[in-house]
Amino acid sequence: TDTDTADEAVRATCDDASICKRFATSKGYWKDPYVQYFVRSVGERKAPEINRGYYARVQGMNHLLDAFIRKTECDCQVISLGAGLDTTFWRLKDENLMPRKYFEVDFPTVVARKIHNIKTKPPLSKPLIETHSTDSLLLDGHSLDSDRYCIVGADLRDISNLDEKLKKFQLNPELPTLLVTECVLVYMTPSQSSRLVHWAADTFHTAMFINYEQVNMSDRFGQVMVENLQRRQCNLAGVEACQSLDSQKERFLKAGWEHADALDMMTVYSVLPQDDVTRIERLEFLDEKELLQQLLQHYSICWAIKDKLKLGLAQLAF
Numbered sequence: 001t002d003t004d005t006a007d008e009a010v011r012a013t014c015d016d017a018s019i020c021k022r023f024a025t026s027k028g029y030w031k032d033p034y035v036q037y038f039v040r041s042v043g044e045r046k047a048p049e050i051n052r053g054y055y056a057r058v059q060g061m062n063h064l065l066d067a068f069i070r071k072t073e074c075d076c077q078v079i080s081l082g083a084g085l086d087t088t089f090w091r092l093k094d095e096n097l098m099p100r101k102y103f104e105v106d107f108p109t110v111v112a113r114k115i116h117n118i119k120t121k122p123p124l125s126k127p128l129i130e131t132h133s134t135d136s137l138l139l140d141g142h143s144l145d146s147d148r149y150c151i152v153g154a155d156l157r158d159i160s161n162l163d164e165k166l167k168k169f170q171l172n173p174e175l176p177t178l179l180v181t182e183c184v185l186v187y188m189t190p191s192q193s194s195r196l197v198h199w200a201a202d203t204f205h206t207a208m209f210i211n212y213e214q215v216n217m218s219d220r221f222g223q224v225m226v227e228n229l230q231r232r233q234c235n236l237a238g239v240e241a242c243q244s245l246d247s248q249k250e251r252f253l254k255a256g257w258e259h260a261d262a263l264d265m266m267t268v269y270s271v272l273p274q275d276d277v278t279r280i281e282r283l284e285f286l287d288e289k290e291l292l293q294q295l296l297q298h299y300s301i302c303w304a305i306k307d308k309l310k311l312g313l314a315q316l317a318f
């Protein structure tokens, strides 16, 4: 059916993200020794503005993620929704920033592929075994559950199923919780993503939600971006919620979050540590500075908090 085709195109977007991350890391934009186990070859060249865009995305998301984990002194859990082939779990292990438990959710077929890679690649499975104490490690085709890392196959549009599965794997609603969606909500209708954001606000009393996705999509450049994605049969059901930074924040404030902030990626890029930005700007010559600006102005990071435990989550920013 059309829905199956659209969902299949959405599932394929996890490869796009990892292929671009693999290419940018091969050029030295940032280090990720694990992405190679999910994307075998470096693949064809990507334009310098794409690599810089991914650099801003990854550094921007890592900045808030690490700030949350430090603020809670690792006494927290992280839930990456629509995680795809993301490698953050292994980075946090290497940097001694592991939360009590790191959860990932994606469609069952994506999860099955990820688990297959973990099973067959020792550099991926070793850290998982090292952080596991008993012999009860669950590793079947559809889910993985260890003491510190859990991968669940579920559709994010089906909240009751999502909630049930996460609780089955010892999700703890009392623990400070970080939820992350990186290029995920745009594939759901505004009411579906609102329900997800609502569920998170209802489930956790002390939490942060970080969302990275398109913004300012109603201008000319935004329209071209939408057309390009639609040409690949990708169902951008959520693009309506990506009109402005205000609409990004509204989604959270309407759903019961106490406080929300949003920045476009041009602003994020300009406040990232500038010595490292100078370093990456020397990696590849970029002729069209304006194109990079246009691109970065059409992506954003929005983050929202609830802070019943008064940990000072409202201070987390750039």
Ligand code: SAM
Binding pocket: 010, 011, 012, 013, 014, 017, 018, 081, 082, 083, 084, 085, 086, 105, 106, 107, 110, 154, 155, 156, 157, 181, 182, 183, 184, 187, 188
């Ligand atoms: N967050 C990862 C990253 O940035 O590298 C992957 C991003 S990829 C563009 C979008 C991911 O969201 C895909 O892996 C896709 O399967 C997942 N996704 C989208 N809609 C979903 C849904 N309704 N349920 C579960 N996963 C979903």
